[in-house]
Amino acid sequence: MRSTTSSQSQPILESHDIPQEAFDWYDEYAHGIIDRREFIKRLSGLAVVGLTVSSLTSVLMPNYALAEQVSFNDPKIKATYTEFDSPLGHGKGRGYLVMPKEMSKPLPVVLVVHENRGLNPYIEDVARRLAMNGFIAFAPDALYPLGGYPGNDDDGRAMQSSLDREKVEQDFIAAARFIKSYPGSSGKLGAVGFCFGGYIVNMLAAVIPDELNAGVPFYGTPAAESLRAQVKGPLLIHFAELDKRVNDTWPQYQQVLQGNQVPYEAVIYPGVNHGFHNDSTARYNEEAAESAWGKTLIFFDTHLI
Structure with missing residues (x-):
């Protein structure tokens, strides 16, 4: 540890x-x-x-210096920031786009969704980790309409809470469609998100079920009750045992998924807290994080390649 x-x-x-x-x-x-x-x-x-x-x-x-597993200038990847249109959201969005430097064929794409504080260095590193494993990764910044992630989580949290929630959700729907059709994409779309990002993955699974080929929410709450019946999956859902706030929402969501025969796997990691995958704070649990990430890569390999 x-x-x-x-x-x-x-x-x-x-x-x-x-x-x-x-x-x-x-x-x-x-x-x-x-x-x-x-x-x-x-x-x-x-x-x-x-x-x-x-x-x-x-x-x-968070101490984001601890969270860099893949250097931003690693020669095996190509990273940049790019804008996308979001007519039903804030008009324009921007995200961190990372892909393998050498691409001999179209690759599956993965949307990476941050927590409730904007596109911080940890989430950018998650995108780089996916690129190192053969995916095109795109991590939008919900704070772009306000100038982008401000460099600290307190201000980022306040900025994100000031935004219109429906427009933010529309921005992520637009981002998912943008990266699914991006040049070099195989047309297969996955999404992984953390906390608020986990909620966004569940929301995408409900509102664009025919476009999302695989969803991986980490400790995220489900979409609105009125939308849950639309989920088709497949989903790989990660929970922290000590995360009562999120875990209390699971039984009802699970009932809907089971009733509709949605393919899913839910994993509860014992003795760990909400945020256990985030390696920039003491909530990080290396064993659980590595296990969850390994399962995530296998899940994407299975459903996107």
Whole structure:
């Protein structure tokens, strides 16, 4: 498990050193249930020798320098930013487009959907990881209408919450169609998303079921009840055992999928928190993340190639 320190004078903390309450409060903070002041106030109640507010926040808050598994200038990939039309959304969108440098044939494409704070470096790295495995990956930035991801998650979260939700969803529908028909695409479309992005994948599975060939939501809530019956799948759904907020939505969604005989696999990873795949914070669990990512690549290989 990765360890982090907030300064030279403070002890190194690992995820098992942090009380579960701190992870739960961070989840509430990250999803707008409590504000930063309340989050820090609660952390202060845990502050004891070796467990200060600053040491806790240093490992709970993202450090994106830890999340780069594939360099942005790796010679085996080609990465750029490109715009797309979104007439039912914000008019124009922009995303991070990554593909293998050498392409001898059309390749399947995968839409990569960020959390509720814009296109941060972790999500860009996920796109690069997919390109390294033979896919064309496209990661839109929901914050493009406001100038794009601002460089920090707090501002990004506030910016995303200020946008019209329906227009944001339309932007991702437009992005999915844009990359599905992109030059070099085989016409097979997959989507993977995290948290809010997991919701977007579930939403896409419901609103463009005949266009999405494979969906992988990581700890995402389902689409609106009125849309769920439209899902055709296949889906590979990843859950964190300790993520009560999202997991509480699963039984009803599962009932719909089973009733409609939608092909799906749901995996619950034991003892891990919401965000366990994000390798920039202490919520990251290497064993669960590697297992989930390996399953994701096999799933895309099976349904897109």
